[in-house]
Amino acid sequence: MEKTIKEQKTVLIILLCNLFIAFLGISLIIPVMPSFMDMMNLSGKTMGSLVAIFAMAQLIMSPFAGRWVDIYGRKKIIVIGLFIYGISEIIFGLGTNVYMLYISRMLGGVSAAFIMPGVTAYVADITSVQERPKVMGYVSAAISTGFIIGPGIGGFIAEFGVRLPFFFAAAIAFLACISSIFILKEPLTKEQLEEISANKKQSNFISDLKKSFHPLYFIAFIIVFVLSFGLSAYETVFSLYSDHKFGFTPKDIATIITISSIFGVVVQVFMFGKMVDKLGEKKLIQLCLIIGAILAVVTTVISSYLAILAVTCFIFLAFDLLRPALTTFLSKAAEKEQGFVAGMNSTYTSLGNIVGPAIGGMLFDVNINYPFLFAAVIMVIGLGLTVIWKETQLTESLAK
Structure with a gap:
């Protein structure tokens, strides 16, 4: 069709x-x-x-x-x-x-x-x-x-x-x-x-779960987890962080999140397809992870409102581009098993959404900078996984 x-x-x-x-x-x-x-x-x-x-x-x-x-x-x-x-x-x-x-x-x-x-x-x-x-x-x-x-x-x-x-x-x-x-x-x-x-x-649920560990899918699913983990941890503590460290009002925080989100949506609609055509899914994913990790660290050392706004715009953009890039890669690899891949995509996303805020909140209680530094470490690990992620795996799958 x-x-x-x-x-x-x-x-x-x-x-x-x-x-x-x-x-x-x-x-x-x-x-x-x-x-x-x-x-x-x-x-x-x-x-x-x-x-x-x-x-x-x-x-x-x-x-x-x-x-x-x-x-x-x-x-x-x-x-x-x-x-x-x-x-x-x-x-x-x-x-x-x-x-x-x-x-x-x-x-x-x-x-x-x-x-x-x-x-x-x-x-x-x-x-x-x-x-x-x-x-x-x-x-x-x-x-x-x-x-x-x-x-x-x-x-x-x-x-x-x-x-x-x-x-x-x-x-x-x-x-x-x-x-x-x-x-x-x-x-x-x-x-x-x-x-x-x-x-x-x-097959059954256990066999589907085992299938998600296949080299063709697993690294992508782990990056899905990393994405949702890092983003949910970042978003969970961002408002608390902004309030405790800078004294931003709810209106200030809402303005930052809204502008950053709109910026991400505009780029997704008008630029995402062109970026994938030029870079490919793997390189775009790696670029987003690098930018996300660097900016998560930068968040801990800046202080002005405009600087926070600029950094948040681009870190949200990195997350917003990661999601469809991963989804596109997985949909190509899935062939006729789109439901299996989409379901597991949702599973790993939910897992990250559960674990991310919990760990982010605990780290915030220890030091307000730790959640962002930890999110950066997680993204670097995700970047390391993409290095051993063979593009030939996708090519071989599509040739079957």
Whole structure:
């Protein structure tokens, strides 16, 4: 079903909107969480647990969702994921006790585990190898844009009621679900799904996990982990770091993150495809890791607002380019097993999102500079792994 981007424009817009809506819903609740915390007398530990349980549910479900994407089809898993997401937001909005909130966040993690691999596999199916880097840049930009404007929309809606952002998120999720049912078509034929399904039935979760250790995939998956680990650790302590070291106000911090994110989105949309064409995925990944490691160290020695803004812009950009570069590489290596690769991609991302903030927070308590220095070390390790990452592995896979 590979066609040009122009021929697939409507389908691509729906897929990107699905991702945008999912991450918009995740971020638009950020401004109301403190109010929810006070209203329900929740502790900081409980709030942290609500964040962790989302990532844990996504981690557990991602491998299974990746298998189901290959067995039952991309469209079904995307639609189910959007429906579960809508339900999770309604439960949170109606929540009157902490157990309802936990159930909501668990369902939210499950929905993310469904939506991400479903959309990634669908995009890989309908794009040519030549156009895939450009489209993966769009995918990453859709995610980033959802995160950027979510808090602003959430804060505006919350003026009319603290629980309204959750119901708004549910409404747009159900709208996306319905539009996907009527507009999206399964990109694989019935025969292709049956062939993949027959192969999948001979494997299981353990075998899929073992397969992720294959030299073709493993280093890329480890870098996925490094990316999510480093980024989540960086983002977790950035606001605390800025407040403790420089006395930045919430508005100052929000401005830095917003400008940096917008800068990353613009480069992803207009430059990512060209950068991959010129450098290739491996060299672009290495360049991003080098820049990320250097700037993480630089963060600990600068002090002016403009310097922090400039450094944050480029370190966010490095992370934003790393994600689609890795996704593009893995989608090329996956051939017909897009669901497996997308599911494992989500698994390693979730693992990094769980471990990164925990270690970043502990290091911050010891020394406020340590989380950034540690993130730099992790990225250098990731860079070292790419040195032994043979490009011939990808060539051999594609030739099979």
